[in-house]
Amino acid sequence: MSRPYIDLPSPNWDERSGGADMLVLHYTGMQTAQAALDRLRDPEARVSSHYVVDEDGSVFRLVPEARRAWHAGVSYWRGRRALNDVSIGIEIVNPGHEWGYRAFPDSQMNAVRALCRDILARWPIPAAHVVGHSDIAPTRKQDPGELFPWAWLAAEGIGVWPEAGEVEADTAPEAALVTIGYDSDGDGEANLRAFQRHWLPEEVTGVLSAATLARLGAVCGAMRRMARAGR
Numbered sequence: 264m265s266r267p268y269i270d271l272p273s274p275n276w277d278e279r280s281g282g283a284d285m286l287v288l289h290y291t292g293m294q295t296a297q298a299a300l301d302r303l304r305d306p307e308a309r310v311s312s313h314y315v316v317d318e319d320g321s322v323f324r325l326v327p328e329a330r331r332a333w334h335a336g337v338s339y340w341r342g343r344r345a346l347n348d349v350s351i352g353i354e355i356v357n358p359g360h361e362w363g364y365r366a367f368p369d370s371q372m373n374a375v376r377a378l379c380r381d382i383l384a385r386w387p388i389p390a391a392h393v394v395g396h397s398d399i400a401p402t403r404k405q406d407p408g409e410l411f412p413w414a415w416l417a418a419e420g421i422g423v424w425p426e427a428g429e430v431e432a433d434t435a436p437e438a439a440l441v442t443i444g445y446d447s448d449g450d451g452e453a454n455l456r457a458f459q460r461h462w463l464p465e466e467v468t469g470v471l472s473a474a475t476l477a478r479l480g481a482v483c484g485a486m487r488r489m490a491r492a493g494r
Contacts, residue, residue, distance in 0.1 A: 268323065268324040271323045271324070273304040273326055274306045275309055275311035275333050276327075276330045276331055276333065277330070283386050284349055286392065287346065287394055287396060288355060288395050289404075289407060290356070290357035292360070293358065299356060311325055311326050311334060312325060312352040313326045313351050316354070316356065316371055319371070320370040320374035328386070335396070339446040340399045340445075353378065367410065372416075376421065389494060390422055390423045390489045390494045391490070393416075395408075398457050402453045413464075425484060430477070436455075440479070452469040453469070455469050463478045
């Protein structure tokens with residue numbers, strides 16, 4: 264059973280034009296959890312998220328899921344832009360690359376897992392639509408970053424991670440990035456670096472290495488497998 268949410272309403276929202284079918288994970292990138300909560304509830308900041316997950320596992324609810332929180336900004340994924348309208352945003356407390364990026368503790372990740380499962384039970388979000396902020400805004404963002412345990416989360420049924428030996432060898436690199444979800448009109452190096460942060464975190468270079476090429480094919484294969492399975 265998930266832990267109860269702590270309601271801390273933010274004024275920074277507006278109405279959706281429809282439902283949500285994306286889940287976007289962020290890190291707060293601020294020195295403390297309180298600083299992040301204050302900013303996400305400051306009407307002058309004009310930013311927010313639906314939830315904030317603290318390092319001790321506390322989950323704060325800032326904006327109801329039926330409303331449009333302001334977390335994605337200029338964004339693109341799988342043919343759509345301006346993703347605030349179709350997404351639910353979770354801010355995960357971590358100082359980020361500017362203030363001392365560090366691993367996400369078990370207590371926090373267990374709460375993230377429970378929260379994601381709750382959200383996925385309420386909304387029709389396919390596995391390929393569980394992404395990081397850096398995936399949808401590669402030239403601007405690098406969160407939740409290369410320390411975020413995407414493989415563990417996918418093993419828990421949240422998001423996409425390839426199985427051992429999974430390949431889609433006939434897919435060219437540029438086509439693979441587009442198939443996965445990145446913008447074909449975007450910055451190719453930034454797209455590649457964002458892909459590596461998510462699916463090859465030991466090699467965040469923006470360079471197309473043999474390992475990156477293999478992982479691109481594997482992720483494409485995993486996404487196609489999940490689509491066939493209706494996930």
